[in-house]
Amino acid sequence: MTRTRIKICGITRDQDLDAAVAAGADAVGFVLYEKSPRYVTPRRAAELARRLPPFVTPVLLFVNTPPQEVAAACDQVPGAMVQFHGDETPAQCLAATARPARPFVRAARIPLDENADPFDLVRFAADFSQAQAILLDAHVEGYGGGGKAFNWSLLPTSVDSHLVLSGGLTPANVTDGILQVRPRALSLAVDVSSGVEASKGIKDADKINRFVAAVRAADAHFAKIQDVDPLSTA
Numbered sequence: 001m002t003r004t005r006i007k008i009c010g011i012t013r014d015q016d017l018d019a020a021v022a023a024g025a026d027a028v029g030f031v032l033y034e035k036s037p038r039y040v041t042p043r044r045a046a047e048l049a050r051r052l053p054p055f056v057t058p059v060l061l062f063v064n065t066p067p068q069e070v071a072a073a074c075d076q077v078p079g080a081m082v083q084f085h086g087d088e089t090p091a092q093c094l095a096a097t098a099r100p101a102r103p104f105v106r107a108a109r110i111p112l113d114e115n116a117d118p119f120d121l122v123r124f125a126a127d128f129s130q131a132q133a134i135l136l137d138a139h140v141e142g143y144g145g146g147g148k149a150f151n152w153s154l155l156p157t158s159v160d161s162h163l164v165l166s167g168g169l170t171p172a173n174v175t176d177g178i179l180q181v182r183p184r185a186l187s188l189a190v191d192v193s194s195g196v197e198a199s200k201g202i203k204d205a206d207k208i209n210r211f212v213a214a215v216r217a218a219d220a221h222f223a224k225i226q227d228v229d230p231l232s233t234a
């Protein structure tokens with residue numbers, strides 16, 4: 001059974017990180033963007049990351065941060081991945097993650113206004129072919145963490161990349177999101193912040209648990225489809 005990987009983003013407190021790990025999160029995100037209500041310093045991100053058991057990945061999120069500052073933060077958090085959530089170019093992403101060498105995810109900001117010019121995801125993914133995955137977020141004011149979902153059905157039917165679905169995911173809609181988007185990509189992970197919060201920067205353990213259960217419901221659906229023996233109906 002394909003297990004959808006889950007990232008819980010915008011962690012600021014020890015107990016929220018522990019709740020995400022206990023629920024089975026594969027990754028946790030720290031927002032190193034000073035204008036965010038979920039901002040943590042690189043030092044605090046390092047402190048939080050030290051609580052993580054092996055095989056749970058810390059992800060450092062930046063918005064238009066100079067490459068040398070990204071590298072300096074990575075130096076403080078061993079094993080961290082980087083998530084670029086601003087207007088970074090492919091060259092800037094590569095420069096910022098070269099030393100220390102770190103995999104990165106690049107966020108694509110999909111318009112909420114369906115009358116806007118369609119976002120060219122295939123082109124974006126080709127431009128950022130060095131990214132480990134393309135993260136799909138809604139285009140909101142403030143660059144991210146806006147709790148708004150874009151229209152998943154308007155995504156291209158096939159994208160030759162690993163995708164991370166995010167933007168306004170909740171325990172109530174994530175199953176449907178995975179069912180709609182996973183068939184379009186090489187693989188699909190999910191990323192949530194607002195949908196598992198009590199208030200900005202403060203997570204709710206019950207919502208985290210319900211979110212993870214809803215992701216597993218989507219996984220079970222795909223497992224059931226794959227298990228159907230094509231000869232059994234002959």
Ligand SMILES: O=C(O)c1ccccc1NCC(=O)[C@H](O)[C@H](O)COP(=O)(O)O
Nearest residue numbers: 009036143144145146147167168193194
């Ligand atoms: O969380 C923030 O405040 C933030 C600020 C600036 C850029 C990105 C930010 N967060 C990114 C995320 O938490 C997620 O990757 C994604 O945007 C989903 O957020 P949400 O819609 O709140 O689930």
